[in-house]
Amino acid sequence: MGTWNGYIPKFIIYSQKLIAPTLSLLRGSSTRKLANDISVVHSFLAMALWKRKSANTINQFLCKIGFLGMIKQSFWSSSFDQKYQFRVPSARNLRTSGSLLDYTPTHFSFRRFESTKAEKHSDSLLVFDRNQQVLDFPGGKVKFSPEMRFVSENPEERIHCYRVLDDNGQIIIGSHHVEVDKEVAVKMYRDMVTLQIMDTIFYEAQRQGRISFYVTSIGEEAINVASAAALTIDDLVFPQYREPGVLLWRGFTLQEFANQCFSNKADYGKGRQMPAHYGSNKLNYFTVSSTIATQIPHAVGAAYSLKMDKKDACAITYFGDGGTSEGDFHGALNFAAVREAPVIFICRNNGWAISTPTSDQFRSDGVVIKGQAYGVRSIRVDGNDALAMYSAVHIARDMAIKEQRPILIEALTYRVGHHSTSDDSTKYRPVEEIEWWRLERDPVNQFRKWIENNGWWNDEVDSEHKKGVRKQLLHAIQVAEKVEKPPVADLFTDVYDVLPSNLCEQEKLLRETIKGNPHDYPSDVPL
DSSP, rough: HHHHHHHHHHHHHHHHHHHHHHHHHTTTOOHHHHHHHHHHHHHHHHHHHTTTTHHHHHHHHHHHOGGGOOOOOOHEEEEEEEHTTOOOOOGGGGGTTTTTGGOOOOTEEEOOOOOOOOOSOSSSSSEEETTTTTEETTTOOOOOOSOOOOOOSSSOOOOOOOOOOOTTOBBTTTTTOOOOOOOHHHHHHHHHHHHHHHHHHHHHHHHHHSOOOOOTTEEEEEEEHOOOTTTTSSSEOOSSOOOHHHHHHTOHHHHHHHHHHHTTTTTTTTTTTTTOOOTTTTTTOOOOOTTTTTTTHHHEEEHHHHHTTTOOOOOEEEEGGGGSSSSHHHHHHHHHHHHTOOEEEEEEESSSSEEEEEEGGGGGSSHHHHHHTTTTEEEEEEOOOOOHHHHHHHHHHHHHTTTTTOOOEEOOOOSOOOSSTTTTTTSSSSSHHHHHHHSSSSSSHHHHHHHHHHSSHHHHHHHHHHHHHHHHHHHHHHHHHSOOOOOGGTTSSSSSSOHHHHHHHHHHHHHHHHHHHHSSSTTOOOO
């Protein structure tokens, strides 16, 4: 016991020096696994010292378990990743077996660096190999060079854009894609057409003064519907405000859309949100928020939760090119990469953030290159090609879940409609440009050509479908308009279990104001 007592002060001092930096990183974190790993290090140190082992034994152990003993090698990478390769899920649905396994930088660009694990360590953590001119630095080995070379701000060639269908709806020879059967393909087209009709009618309803606001998805229907088709209902969706097609695919009815836009009593948001700010707990679709990019870190946190619970699902979040100028985007990508969260980031690069063009947003090669900077596997996709979007998201989902990693998809598209009903885009971009994209690059027409070539669709069925959707939606609007509004009390509920005195006072004042000035307030809002 005397010998053990003599080692206690040395053990405490030595272990504190090693572990304190790690504990400071974990302070406030819920990462119990890492904390457990650190406790294992403490236990090993205590045992080694108690058994009168030398400091070299401890050093060797720390080298074997990784930098500072924080994490296991698998946390950073596998030997498979070190060769900059990756596995794509089983080719059960692939057109050519194994063809999607051979991705090149044309498709996915990525890099996960080797864990810091020095083969030979002394007392220092950084080892300089004078023969190989290599520094074993946290994150992987770094080669030295006598040449002073700055990394160029522009690549020699822009990252290629993955595409399956040409403008005539024909599959490009040699393209690698996931097979889509008739049932899925027809539903994809029907939902894209439905989305177009919804946008047209609700936009007109706003212009007539029947709803206060609306935002369309014209030109971006393929990103909406094709990505939704590649997911499962268990995947958590964190939208921006231009993804109603995802809800449509999951079964949100036209009546539910109308109830939300007209803010009636049947609206799940109880009239508290602007029109087109949908949400559905049942369909795992988190409620839209107008503030730009706030949903991106939320998606990463949810994905990390799915990972901790070992769920066979991922999170997916949508945002525009303007959202990448927000700090939330950068923080979310970095967090997702470090924590290896199963999340899919889909950037709808439609060229414009309201009136701000991408040339005023960034000087990089679009958004896809930002993924590589953060260590996130990335791909650039033709967002107007429904088959390309479906294939990319299908494979991305499999990789995110099976390999426990984030994926960034940059979908190149064009916002044909105005930013919202509060915008007139002809003030800052030429009408000819808008019309070219509307006529020549319409994703719905392109996909229709493909299913018609397969014999799955024709003019007669198309006409019947459009008439049916229009009739159903007009009826849904008539019903929604007649349903009474949510009561005034709903303005103050669902936040506090017991309403605080200041809100009670505000509610009382509001009721008195409405009663005293009934002509200034809607008559269909119950008090």
